[in-house]
Amino acid sequence: MSIRCESIDINLNKREILKNISVEVNEKEILSIIGPNGAGKSTLLKSLAGDINPIKGNIFYDEKNINNINIQERAFTRSVMSQLQPIAFDFSVKEIVEMGWVDRGESEYADQFDDAVNEVIHKCGVKDLINRNFNTLSGGEQRRIHFARTLLQLWRPSNSDDPKYLFLDEPTANLDLTYEIKLLNIVKEIAQEGAGVMLVLHDLNLAAKFSDKVAILKSGSIIDIGLPKDVLRSTLLSDIYEIDVEVKDDPLLITYY
Amino acid sequence: MNNFLSVIGIKNIHISSRQIIILNVFVIISCICFLMASVTGSINVPIGDIIRGDISELTKIVLIEIRLPRVILAALVGASLGISGAALQGLFRNPLADPGLIGVSAGAALGATLVIVLGSSMSNGLFLGSFLLPLGAISGAMFVIMMLYLLTKGFGYQGVTYMLLIGIAVNAIAGVGIGILTFISTDSELRGLTFWTMGSFGGVTWPLLIPAIVIILISISSMMTVSRNLDLIQLGEPEAYRLGVDVKKLKYKIIISCAAAVGASVSLSGMIGFVGLVVPHLVRLFGGVNHNYLLPSSAFVGAALMITADMLSRTIIQPAELPVGLITSAIGSPFFLWLIFRIKRS
Numbered sequence: 142m143s144i145r146c147e148s149i150d151i152n153l154n155k156r157e158i159l160k161n162i163s164v165e166v167n168e169k170e171i172l173s174i175i176g177p178n179g180a181g182k183s184t185l186l187k188s189l190a191g192d193i194n195p196i197k198g199n200i201f202y203d204e205k206n207i208n209n210i211n212i213q214e215r216a217f218t219r220s221v222m223s224q225l226q227p228i229a230f231d232f233s234v235k236e237i238v239e240m241g242w243v244d245r246g247e248s249e250y251a252d253q254f255d256d257a258v259n260e261v262i263h264k265c266g267v268k269d270l271i272n273r274n275f276n277t278l279s280g281g282e283q284r285r286i287h288f289a290r291t292l293l294q295l296w297r298p299s300n301s302d303d304p305k306y307l308f309l310d311e312p313t314a315n316l317d318l319t320y321e322i323k324l325l326n327i328v329k330e331i332a333q334e335g336a337g338v339m340l341v342l343h344d345l346n347l348a349a350k351f352s353d354k355v356a357i358l359k360s361g362s363i364i365d366i367g368l369p370k371d372v373l374r375s376t377l378l379s380d381i382y383e384i385d386v387e388v389k390d391d392p393l394l395i396t397y398y
Numbered sequence: 399m400n401n402f403l404s405v406i407g408i409k410n411i412h413i414s415s416r417q418i419i420i421l422n423v424f425v426i427i428s429c430i431c432f433l434m435a436s437v438t439g440s441i442n443v444p445i446g447d448i449i450r451g452d453i454s455e456l457t458k459i460v461l462i463e464i465r466l467p468r469v470i471l472a473a474l475v476g477a478s479l480g481i482s483g484a485a486l487q488g489l490f491r492n493p494l495a496d497p498g499l500i501g502v503s504a505g506a507a508l509g510a511t512l513v514i515v516l517g518s519s520m521s522n523g524l525f526l527g528s529f530l531l532p533l534g535a536i537s538g539a540m541f542v543i544m545m546l547y548l549l550t551k552g553f554g555y556q557g558v559t560y561m562l563l564i565g566i567a568v569n570a571i572a573g574v575g576i577g578i579l580t581f582i583s584t585d586s587e588l589r590g591l592t593f594w595t596m597g598s599f600g601g602v603t604w605p606l607l608i609p610a611i612v613i614i615l616i617s618i619s620s621m622m623t624v625s626r627n628l629d630l631i632q633l634g635e636p637e638a639y640r641l642g643v644d645v646k647k648l649k650y651k652i653i654i655s656c657a658a659a660v661g662a663s664v665s666l667s668g669m670i671g672f673v674g675l676v677v678p679h680l681v682r683l684f685g686g687v688n689h690n691y692l693l694p695s696s697a698f699v700g701a702a703l704m705i706t707a708d709m710l711s712r713t714i715i716q717p718a719e720l721p722v723g724l725i726t727s728a729i730g731s732p733f734f735l736w737l738i739f740r741i742k743r744s
Binding site for chain 1: 412487491492493626629630632633634636637639640641642643644682686687688
């Protein structure tokens, strides 16, 4: 079970953003995409999430072409957190979290709505924020709430084996150290429970610590993909970021100047 | 209540019990307003007399042929302006969207004027009063909403100013159009036009009212079915899409429903300002912003407000009548100023 793209090309505003990319996000696995600004990381995440259609190549959700999957079905299968827009009206935090609940009609899920919301709120540690007005929260707090919403979208009863995938574009932006680590630990836990996860990260050490696989992207092409210890090499990273990068093994530690 | 909501298409009731109570209070208030307005006017009819059946033939005619259609029309127009304001504010993610301010009512008015002036020479009056006038108004309203959507697209939340500026331009263009049409109209067309632009609920009859009832009720029901999606679109169009919302379908549904509701209202009552702006904000102040609560509440509060405004307009300076638009603008314009200052503060 996986979400994968095969040799996709993506153009935006007549500019080539991605060329000939093939990536696979497997269940129980965290794939981190790293690379300099403008490399095409967010575009890759958006195309796998189904937001952007490639001009060439195909995207498959569990061997089914994404073009044959309606948006409701996609919403059941994957959830996405990316750069967020301001919200015009004063919704409560609880309402924002609950927006992650995708309607499944009269299924067994429907009866477990309250349990699911409580579970996600507890897991993300946002109980103390839940009755506040969303627009009064700080940037970091808002991000944590959106993360909780994203998790609610993927919530399944414990006996469910429906596939689920999580796409997070710079999930730790605006977060302090504590919540940065807390959030990524939750992501790891979710991956261990069976989800496939794709992360776009800037912090190489977080990518080294939390990923099962790392892909390096530059100018719309994948330079390397594989285990963190194989991909995160000082020569390659120095070349990609054009600064001096030092990598120590065991534990994998990346230092840059 | 929950069963009722799920029957009309609102699944997974995202509405708190407090909001359900507030909504019920709004329903009761609008029913009371409806009853009060039906028995109050130049001929007062005590409710007790109606229950006992102790009313003269003349009073009966006044009630059924004059008063009742008028109160129903006021309720329908109030409900459609209230709910359309709420839905447009939700769709545009813009707290200042109001059918009057952003030019939708003006578009409808221009459409209706076109029908009055040019339509009478094209058709032989067969279809005119009941359907052609609302159709012209609906087309005008739809054209303006689509133009607004295209022109403010990409501005997102920053589009507040642009939308109001476009509204000013559309209002001016419609004003010019109506002016020219008035100028070229014949005496009889001018007479029809003058009565229509005065904007009143008086003079409405059942044959005129029934198509409007059908159009407005269908439009309101259609908007109610997408209330949850209007919540989700507050996260931004890409996020709503990722949550399974067919954004394009949602836009068309809201645009067509609002155009139909506002167009049908304007065609019968003329342009009545500020209701679509004031009502949703008032409703939000009482119980919150989610659309499962906001849309039905705005419909009921809009109806109650309009029935009351109409009742005041025909009772304050009896036997003369104040234009109802004057009363709604008197309430709405200070509220609009307050809203601008509030947005500036936040």
